[in-house]
Amino acid sequence: MTGDRASTMNGRPLEHLRICDFTGQLAGAGATRLLAAFGAQVIRIEDPVNEGRWDVLRGAAPFVDDRRGGELGGGFQNHNVEKLGVTLNLRTERGRELLERLVAVSDVVTENFAAGVLEAWGFGWERLRSIRPDIVYVSNCGFGHEGPYATFRTWGPIVQANCGLTFSSGLPDLPAAGWGYSYMDHHGGNIMAMAVLAALVHRNRTGEGQWVDMSCTEAGSALLGPVVLDRTVNGRPLRRPGMPHSNRSDSPQMAPHGIFGCQGDDAWVAVACRDDRDWRALAVVVDEPWTADPRFAAVAGRLAHQDELDANLSAWCSGRDKHGIAAALTAAGVPAAPVRTPEERIDHDPDTAAWGLWPAVDHPEMGRVRVDGVPVHLSATDWAIERPAPLLGQHNREVFGGILGVSDDELAALAEEGVL
Amino acid sequence: MSDAGSGPLRGVRVVELASELGAFAGKLLADMGADVVLVEPPGGHPTRWFGPFVDDVPDPEGSLWFWHYNTSKRGVVVELEREPDVFRRLLEGADIVLEAEPPMRLASLGLDHTDLRPDRPGLIWVSVTPFGRNGPSRDLPATDLTILAGGGPAWSCGYDDHTLPPVRGGGNQGLHTACIWAANAALVALLHRDAGGVGQHVDVSAHAAANVTTEAATYEWLVAQATVQRQTGRHAAVVPTRWVRTTAADGVDVHPGFPPRRPGEFRQVLDWLGELGLADACPDTEVVRLGAEMDRDIQLGQVGEDPLATEIFGAGRDAVRFIANHLPGREFFVGAQRRGLTAGVVQSPEEVLDDPHVRARGWPVAVHHESLGRTVTYPGVPIRFTGTPATVRAPAPRLGEHDAELL
Numbered sequence: 001m002t003g004d005r006a007s008t009m010n011g012r013p014l015e016h017l018r019i020c021d022f023t024g025q026l027a028g029a030g031a032t033r034l035l036a037a038f039g040a041q042v043i044r045i046e047d048p049v050n051e052g053r054w055d056v057l058r059g060a061a062p063f064v065d066d067r068r069g070g071e072l073g074g075g076f077q078n079h080n081v082e083k084l085g086v087t088l089n090l091r092t093e094r095g096r097e098l099l100e101r102l103v104a105v106s107d108v109v110t111e112n113f114a115a116g117v118l119e120a121w122g123f124g125w126e127r128l129r130s131i132r133p134d135i136v137y138v139s140n141c142g143f144g145h146e147g148p149y150a151t152f153r154t155w156g157p158i159v160q161a162n163c164g165l166t167f168s169s170g171l172p173d174l175p176a177a178g179w180g181y182s183y184m185d186h187h188g189g190n191i192m193a194m195a196v197l198a199a200l201v202h203r204n205r206t207g208e209g210q211w212v213d214m215s216c217t218e219a220g221s222a223l224l225g226p227v228v229l230d231r232t233v234n235g236r237p238l239r240r241p242g243m244p245h246s247n248r249s250d251s252p253q254m255a256p257h258g259i260f261g262c263q264g265d266d267a268w269v270a271v272a273c274r275d276d277r278d279w280r281a282l283a284v285v286v287d288e289p290w291t292a293d294p295r296f297a298a299v300a301g302r303l304a305h306q307d308e309l310d311a312n313l314s315a316w317c318s319g320r321d322k323h324g325i326a327a328a329l330t331a332a333g334v335p336a337a338p339v340r341t342p343e344e345r346i347d348h349d350p351d352t353a354a355w356g357l358w359p360a361v362d363h364p365e366m367g368r369v370r371v372d373g374v375p376v377h378l379s380a381t382d383w384a385i386e387r388p389a390p391l392l393g394q395h396n397r398e399v400f401g402g403i404l405g406v407s408d409d410e411l412a413a414l415a416e417e418g419v420l
Numbered sequence: 421m422s423d424a425g426s427g428p429l430r431g432v433r434v435v436e437l438a439s440e441l442g443a444f445a446g447k448l449l450a451d452m453g454a455d456v457v458l459v460e461p462p463g464g465h466p467t468r469w470f471g472p473f474v475d476d477v478p479d480p481e482g483s484l485w486f487w488h489y490n491t492s493k494r495g496v497v498v499e500l501e502r503e504p505d506v507f508r509r510l511l512e513g514a515d516i517v518l519e520a521e522p523p524m525r526l527a528s529l530g531l532d533h534t535d536l537r538p539d540r541p542g543l544i545w546v547s548v549t550p551f552g553r554n555g556p557s558r559d560l561p562a563t564d565l566t567i568l569a570g571g572g573p574a575w576s577c578g579y580d581d582h583t584l585p586p587v588r589g590g591g592n593q594g595l596h597t598a599c600i601w602a603a604n605a606a607l608v609a610l611l612h613r614d615a616g617g618v619g620q621h622v623d624v625s626a627h628a629a630a631n632v633t634t635e636a637a638t639y640e641w642l643v644a645q646a647t648v649q650r651q652t653g654r655h656a657a658v659v660p661t662r663w664v665r666t667t668a669a670d671g672v673d674v675h676p677g678f679p680p681r682r683p684g685e686f687r688q689v690l691d692w693l694g695e696l697g698l699a700d701a702c703p704d705t706e707v708v709r710l711g712a713e714m715d716r717d718i719q720l721g722q723v724g725e726d727p728l729a730t731e732i733f734g735a736g737r738d739a740v741r742f743i744a745n746h747l748p749g750r751e752f753f754v755g756a757q758r759r760g761l762t763a764g765v766v767q768s769p770e771e772v773l774d775d776p777h778v779r780a781r782g783w784p785v786a787v788h789h790e791s792l793g794r795t796v797t798y799p800g801v802p803i804r805f806t807g808t809p810a811t812v813r814a815p816a817p818r819l820g821e822h823d824a825e826l827l
Contacts, residue, residue, distance in 0.1 A: 061644075062646065064643055146781065147781045162775075164768060165591070174584075177587040181655050183593070185635065187600060194802075210808060218778070223591060223596050225592075228773065237768060259585040268586055270570070330561060335561040335565070335566045337567070338569070339574050339575055340569070342640070346631075346642065374632070378622055
């Protein structure tokens, strides 16, 4: 453990850890966001020459108002709460020397540059471990640092296309719907955090650090399972006529199972009958003659006649309110949920409110802004999100002065020389 | 599996109560080297009856769902209601308990974390539930579909035609999202204990997890009170964006990536057209040549403003699509990337296993099922640890397979 941040019993669980962090966007920054929320000291290193824009989200939409600029990007602010921010020009010898000193007192180095970028600056795995033998180094890029595609570049939509996630989502005989957002940027970040955490568990038990060569595409493919085994065991590919049909459920077999149009503009409800008991409960709520059709009594019949079943249920839903349908069905024990709009789930959902899922931070430029919270609660040492994303170089003095002992005069000189 | 070598979590002991919702968290920990003991009720957990089945024959030992989600675990049969002491004994030496029971069930048996913790101050207890142990909806039923619908992801996923329903992204991702957070939180709690802290309860809400896994849909609302709208095969957006994918010669959809803007990129496209013998057939070749001869990059702000820049930009985009339409999908992807274009190919999950890069990294895992005399290729693990490689170490346990050694 790095000694100079004492672990506390009642603080946050990772307060004893320091992360030297080069991550950006969501697929990387999401990882250290999680670690920071649990108390790790995450030191985000940014390039003063291009004002931190190696993270393309710095200064990117959405914005709170008409102002624009590097400190005003809404996504960047969301993904970098609770972190410290420093600037360091790695083109300079003094910059590289300060980085070396920072690595020496860090537990972890994280980055999601294209493969080879950090090494080109002189800080590849061999160098990092020579600076600190038990360092945990986690790199994360689209295809990893090794293999035939190591030089290929990606961003969210490419990762999702190549890993199989895009293909897996859609309605029959239509193009793949994909995910509609960079789902794998979230889990690229979350799984990168898992890599850090697991490697630290190993370090704590053995004293050994290691390099983790994470490929975001590989991580995405690992999120698809039974359909792959259906191919390798039974020879049945998911690329076949009528598939995928991802609003239905073959594994486990459920019917009805889908998303049905309701009263109002773009209003929908999801309904799933897990078994015949759910079906009978749904039949009581719906209370229409077609629910007594003997073909629908058992799951095999409902699956065999699913188009007709869906048409009937769709007609019933179409004149009703999505919230009312979901409330009536769930009260009867049948899984159902309205397809919630962002406003509904953020501002009008008792569950997200009770969880404290949308903490607010006070950002010096943006003002008070709500951000994503964390979907787990720890009973003794929970997460906290109180600090906004760092301004460019905001914590240079705290980090270089406070941790590395660089004097104020020297800091001023370094800034003058373009090192910070 | 206690003797199986590798993985960063070697030496970590987990007791998992079999469940649909939490199984992937146990798999993540087990494949990373933890010794995970899966506890099933007599007769087996209901997920053993989830299809598809080996050779399409329904059999509790042949569920591919169960196989996938329970790799690298050991398995025992314990009837919690009748054998609470057997369960308590299993917890000796355990670091983590993982369960996804309905919120009040274990308390009613006197086997919840509050009942067992007094004797086990270091125990980490992870509960994965649809709405959290204490949420207002904690007793409501939910599935992967309803979690993704009520928790946000489905709003962003679907088609331009809004008479078509929003789409549930495929592959049990509502469950996976909860489980990834569960595994991470378990490891956070373990590291806290390593540093001298106490064991604690970890409350995971699948609904909350889905809510914070929707990227811009959430922060467009939080920051700008704007609402994204779903679009076919591209990110849901506040302002509609243009269709980007195209179909390759083998019928596979491809993602052509950002259109060329630099002279060198236009040169690459021009050379590629020539190599493929498509220069004469492609209607944009001459304008692409103009792009290659430019003395500066096209700025995005010029597109739609400067007529020549707009024409060159459009020609580059269309020429790349033209090439894509004339090559098999994966060949287009590899060719484009080798030429510096950030392209992709929409692969089905099984096609990933044949990808040369994936194979070169040794990602698919051959797992021997001794009881069937059959070796099966499994998807690999999400993380490539170079010091302590994680992998699928063993197939899912047969029902009660490890009763004798563990009970």
